[in-house]
Amino acid sequence: MQPNVTVPITDVSLHHFKAACSACSLRELCLPLGLSQDEMNKLDTIINQRIPVKRGEYLFRAGDPFRSLYAIRTGFFKTCVVSEDGREQVTGFQMSGELIGLDAISTETHACDAIALEDCEVCELPFSKIESLSRDIPALQLHFYKVMSREIVRDQGVMLLLGNMRAEERLAAFLINLSQRLAARGFSAVGFHLRMTREEIGSYLGLKLETVSRTLSKFQADGLITVQNKQIELVDLPAIKRLLTGCQGAHS
Amino acid sequence: MQPNVTVPITDVSLHHFKAACSACSLRELCLPLGLSQDEMNKLDTIINQRIPVKRGEYLFRAGDPFRSLYAIRTGFFKTCVVSEDGREQVTGFQMSGELIGLDAISTETHACDAIALEDCEVCELPFSKIESLSRDIPALQLHFYKVMSREIVRDQGVMLLLGNMRAEERLAAFLINLSQRLAARGFSAVGFHLRMTREEIGSYLGLKLETVSRTLSKFQADGLITVQNKQIELVDLPAIKRLLTGCQGAHS
DNA sequence: CGTCACTTTGAGTTTAGTCAAGCAGAGTGG
DNA sequence: CCACTCTGCTTGACTAAACTCAAAGTGACG
Numbered sequence A, B: 001m002q003p004n005v006t007v008p009i010t011d012v013s014l015h016h017f018k019a020a021c022s023a024c025s026l027r028e029l030c031l032p033l034g035l036s037q038d039e040m041n042k043l044d045t046i047i048n049q050r051i052p053v054k055r056g057e058y059l060f061r062a063g064d065p066f067r068s069l070y071a072i073r074t075g076f077f078k079t080c081v082v083s084e085d086g087r088e089q090v091t092g093f094q095m096s097g098e099l100i101g102l103d104a105i106s107t108e109t110h111a112c113d114a115i116a117l118e119d120c121e122v123c124e125l126p127f128s129k130i131e132s133l134s135r136d137i138p139a140l141q142l143h144f145y146k147v148m149s150r151e152i153v154r155d156q157g158v159m160l161l162l163g164n165m166r167a168e169e170r171l172a173a174f175l176i177n178l179s180q181r182l183a184a185r186g187f188s189a190v191g192f193h194l195r196m197t198r199e200e201i202g203s204y205l206g207l208k209l210e211t212v213s214r215t216l217s218k219f220q221a222d223g224l225i226t227v228q229n230k231q232i233e234l235v236d237l238p239a240i241k242r243l244l245t246g247c248q249g250a251h252s
Numbered sequence C: 001c002g003t004c005a006c007t008t009t010g011a012g013t014t015t016a017g018t019c020a021a022g023c024a025g026a027g028t029g030g
Numbered sequence D: 001c002c003a004c005t006c007t008g009c010t011t012g013a014c015t016a017a018a019c020t021c022a023a024a025g026t027g028a029c030g
Helices: A011-017 A037-046 A127-136 A138-164 A167-184 A198-205 A209-221 A237-243 B011-017 B037-046 B127-136 B138-164 B167-184 B198-205 B209-221 B237-243
Strands: A048-053 A058-060 A068-074 A076-082 A088-095 A113-116 A120-126 A191-193 A225-228 A231-234 B048-053 B058-060 B068-074 B076-082 B088-095 B113-116 B120-126 B191-193 B225-228 B231-234
Touching: A037 A127, A037 A138, A068 A127, A076 A198, A076 B138, A088 A138, A088 A167, A088 A198, A088 B138, A120 A127, A127 A138, A127 B138, A138 A167, A138 B076, A138 B088, A138 B127, A138 B138, A138 B198, A167 A191, A167 A198, A167 A209, A167 A231, A167 A237, A198 A209, A198 B138, A209 A225, B037 B127, B037 B138, B068 B127, B076 B198, B088 B138, B088 B167, B088 B198, B120 B127, B127 B138, B138 B167, B167 B191, B167 B198, B167 B209, B167 B231, B167 B237, B198 B209, B209 B225
Parallel strands: none
Antiparallel strands: A048 A120, A058 A113, A068 A120, A076 A088, A076 A113, A191 A231, A225 A231, B048 B120, B058 B113, B068 B120, B076 B088, B076 B113, B191 B231, B225 B231
8 A cells, every 4th residue: 555645647647548438338327328429529538538546546635626526447446534633434435437526526625535445547537628518518517417416315325324223234235235336337246355444344334343343244144144354245135135124225 | 393295386476475686695605606697687587586485394305306406595494314114314404595405416306305494485496497507607507516516525524423423522513513504694603593303413413312412411511502492502612612623624 | 271292311221332362364575 | 485564354351322211391382
């Protein structure tokens, strides 16, 4: 981990990795449907594609001036806010096709840190260009409104989780959420490798790392999952979902 | 309380209460600065002003189809999500100048309930008209991006509160937040009337109502505040802020 | 002036947190 | 290739914070 390095965005890397949105397999996750070829081309010209970010690097930090949103092409990020006395709250884990940096629009300053949990590639979307292009392309404007709205709904789900659920329910919600998002990207819904530590999971869920560890062990003892280090198998998915009965979708 | 009545929006009420944004004292809270008279006039034509909502009424419910955002002109709302088994999570308390309904944009269905905690007046902003008008008025488009982004930042603050803070810190953050928002609207920063019950405060803060009550009593015993039913006086504001040392601004 | 919803307070319980010790695996350097 | 270190993980014993249940008090409102 090299937590003090912020990824440099050089002309070289931009040029080298240039690849069009129109050819991107994540198109349907990032972009509105039904753009014309012409509109797609305009988008391609403003987006800096395939910027590499190494594991442990910051994509941006709280306090950094805001210039761009970032779409994750490959890899896994966490975002977190840190209070003055050092308490860290992980506010989300983001995977391919998801957009980060939306919180910075309001103050033109990033409000959280974004840290790569593995080697990643992101696309940079300069916000001023997004702004002007979304005036020309109504579907794009609506799309960004919707993406931001979805983030608000997701956050409400996390509040429900943090405000109302007990440790087992939180973990169950977390595992199911990961499973669903991985499945939506074509990965296995029942077996996956956690990219984050127990402590990061705990921070996200409002639990201590020991509680996360104990609860995972209990799930394993109950035959719901198997845990081997960071490798998780969801053995009895219906039973895990039953732990959540009544807690609705919770976080997206 | 009449929790089953959704406010009817009639032509009569619209006509009767019509009043321009350009003349509204909340302009600087709701709208971007620097609009021209012409732009202001366009806005006035799409907004249905001064719709009354009585205490206990729903402005909208989770599941309702989405048509409009609402700006609160006077009064106090809560928004909440309810899980299938009936657990309620209050996701926010909104006061004059604030916008509600943003969570509905993503799915075109409201994701939460909005309930008036006292008699209120709201302005209705039909979203389709906001969409088209914000293409013509760049400042308006940016304004809505910023409002949504601010909501995301606020939610992150609530997550920090729910995930990391103990009961006293949560209550202190809550009181300070209310104080600041009331002060920004020209009300006293140190004396105010709570519009919500202990249970609603508890739901918002992830605490039970008894814990809220006990903690307020303790604050009073410690000379930080006086509580008389729903009337609160912040006697020693610096000391209350000290309880939060290190927890940064938390929820806006 | 009675009802009802809300609030306060107490006693006992439960859950998750704290502190501590030891283990496991990845990566490093001799 | 092995020993070493470092970080992350697990587990146990104990503690503290908040929850639950219960009872009684208060205030608003019809």
